[in-house]
Amino acid sequence: MSTDSGDDFRSVAIEQLKQLGLSTYAARTFVALTSLGTGTATEISKVSEVPRTRVYDAVDELRERGLVDIQQSSPKKFWVVSAETTCQKFEQEMRQRTSLLTTALQELGTTQRKQEQRGVWTVEGQPAVTDRVLEFIGGAEDEIVYMTVEGLLTEDIVEALGEAARRGVSIRVAGISPDVQGMIRDEIPDAELFDTLWMWSDTPAGRLMMVDGNQTLASVLVNGRDATPSDPRSETAIWGVGETNSLVAVLRAIFTWRLENADPAD
Amino acid sequence: MSTDSGDDFRSVAIEQLKQLGLSTYAARTFVALTSLGTGTATEISKVSEVPRTRVYDAVDELRERGLVDIQQSSPKKFWVVSAETTCQKFEQEMRQRTSLLTTALQELGTTQRKQEQRGVWTVEGQPAVTDRVLEFIGGAEDEIVYMTVEGLLTEDIVEALGEAARRGVSIRVAGISPDVQGMIRDEIPDAELFDTLWMWSDTPAGRLMMVDGNQTLASVLVNGRDATPSDPRSETAIWGVGETNSLVAVLRAIFTWRLENADPAD
């Protein structure tokens, strides 16, 4: 019974409760009480493996958060609010926190976000790289050129590209398989698809993009092309912004030359 | 400059970031970078008052979360994602967490939530008491009787009562001032309003409620009637559920007798 399938849920719930600010004792106690409904300190201690004498403190922590009620008898009994109510409480609290953070940060961030002309920045990890790509796409005003290897043209990116296209941004995409090309044509009819400009296959290449001619990003899969592309840590990108930015200058030259010499598949 | 009005936002933002799982160094560094846009370790240290030698650790923590990019030069420069993106990230993460928690808890809570017949539970603090009241109202199927002193019939309760009324639950409310009565009549036309059954004014009474004849709750303002009712800590309630529950038995007797002898104001 101590190793049945519910243990997965138990540990997940405990972990999340801890992340949300409860102590481990409080989290374990809460989970135990949730399966028990009500219980005494001894019962809770047996289920949760919290030292019995500490159950009282843990329950007190939960009581202050309004998650547990107490029956003043001997032995004391403890009652836990329903799972739904608990989750609503936490969601409420998180909403509160994020909204506080949002206003505070926006108040601070009002200072000019001057576009750095010189820097070339590095990002690690596929999620973070995707974030930058999405940010670039979201800020595009005129033109997006995006080259990518298989598997790095995810749905969210296609979606963002589609939105940009509807804003009137011209889109050029390269380096994708035929079936994905079909998806693109459905999603973004105005996109211009052209063949990969050079041999991706020999390089551990990830993506190359240029936005409005003055924002560029290039990524590689650091483990080489044989690495599992699904490993999110294996992608590293550099990016830069500004007319005078060196990375921008280089990539713009490459793109311009390649694009002029390439025959669009369209 | 070190004590201008932005410090409020600064401390709020730092506090929230810490609550969301960042270390204080990381939080301070992030806030500093948010006002700077980009900066070196030295600049960050001056603004954030993080020891300069630890800025690197803090930035690393932020980088792993995808909140900061690094320019590999000497001195290193650090770039921070926009406030909007950051908040979206955190909201995303919180959604993830609460949804994980929700499924895990509901999986655990499937065990029968047998209605305890014997227990009388105590709740402390006005928010927690209101929670129970709302839960009772939400689960009502037939009838709600609710007596309250001024100030404890808050909007959310009126709203919940209205919803119950639309479900076909008959509502009886007492102990409210004439102007609030007007609001009730608007919100819940079917509610039956009657005068206070006895002299509240001599007792430190809070609320009395009975739902479906088998769930009851009674609260007092522990600091007496002269205490500020606005102090959320001053309310304490006891509640019980079940036909054979002693508190239910007592309150049901009182309510039945009083209601039969009282002339509804309606």
Place this chain on the structure above:
DNA sequence: TGATGAATTCACTCAGATAATCACAAACAA
């Protein structure tokens, strides 16, 4: 090329929080 100062990394101390254990008094049962 070497010297100087700044930048970066690393190792260490200290304090506070939390986990865990123990000791003890009160209540209760046999």
Place this chain on the structure above:
DNA sequence: TTGTTTGTGATTATCTGAGTGAATTCATCA
């Protein structure tokens, strides 16, 4: 009475994170 359970408080151990300083690397200038 004796022995058990319950609740409370004190004590110890462990760990994380804040803060400091030394050692190494790097850039710049003579």
